[in-house]
Amino acid sequence: MPMKPLTRLDANFSASPQIDAEDLPDIKAAGFRSVICNRPDSEDGGTHADHHLLEEAAKKLGLEFAYLPIVPGQINATNIASFKTIVANLPAPTVGYCRLGIRSKTLYERSR
Template identity: 45%
Template sequence: MELNQICDEFSATGQISPADLQQIAAAGFKTIVDNRPDGEAPDQPSSADMEAAAHKLGLGFAYIPIIPGQLSEHEAQELRQVMATMQAPVLGYCRSGARTAALWQLYSNLPADPPKLGS
């Protein structure tokens, strides 16, 4: 597993499995973000399996699937919610880590204060 530490609070990596979560927890991560849509590859674990395994180890888990080429502000807002409500450091993953890194970039460019409804 190759980690791309983007900042103190967030790192990205390629596909992980439930068996990797023990090592991830031992490395100090507190939350896992799955950015890979279920069923993208026949050998990938489902988000439900990953969530169950993460919770057994006391890790937080969020599922923010990103279809290749379809990253939008919606996913960045979902990551904003994760970063505001779950414990850091966070490890996000997808097939190679590229979509997760792109998600962080989009998230980091969001306005500091979200627009108010009706504005």
């Protein structure tokens, strides 16, 4: 199965819709070094992959992983500051994901 379509925002950051552990080898092969989850595990009743599972799979591949859950429509200044710090401390390039990729994209744009 091909990797999910990424929205490349610049050389160091791309946003993605929800990923699964099976996507991580392709993410690594595409040259990414870090992954940020911006989707709360409890969203949609937790029907998507739990971030702990993805973090464990990412680390086995040598990818860094961060969890900054954001409720849709509720991005605030604290979230943006946290995101900026996380991105600054992770090896680039980074892929951020949430349900559709919109929260990750918005966080990145607002953190610039």
